[in-house]
Amino acid sequence: MLNITRVELSSDGWTFNILSPRVATITNPLGEIKVSYFGFDSLEKANIFKQWLLKNQKCSVATVRKSERLSMAFECKAWAVPTELIAEGETK
Template sequence: MHLPVTKIELSPDRWHFNIISPRSATITNPQGKRQVSYFGFVTQEKALAFKQWLEEKELCTTAIARRAERLTTEWECKVWGAKTELILKLAIHSLEEIDCNGS
């Protein structure tokens, strides 16, 4: 599956917001290194459960669940230290959900 990443320049010094799917995105520094990832959720409960799962499985260095500030979902989990494989897996999963639901 091809992931169409939309890059939005956040600042003149080339920080980027990279939208991977409607429910996942990253921010990269001017050198292209990922600084943080975002995963979107419909409810606070789902965002908190995801945060807890990440921490229990040691899949990140830090995570916070909050009302969405970067994504178009109601809630998001802002995650530091997530591996690329996890980000891609979750992005593909969210795109597949959209395809299955026809929206």
């Protein structure tokens, strides 16, 4: 069972969900995942993960940036990631 920390982003129900120091999501008021974040300690690892996501069609769009949402140095922000991949990332 996941221990999720939820942070309210707006009064209308948008939520930031922290699954682990490396994985988080933002959900809309209906609880649907709109974007996922995967944290990495290096830019190189984040870019490798982004390329893997895109090559294997595990997301619709992905970008890498200095972390804004996670406690890691860099994050890969991706849209339309399968729930199974998000849960798997939380356990690693």
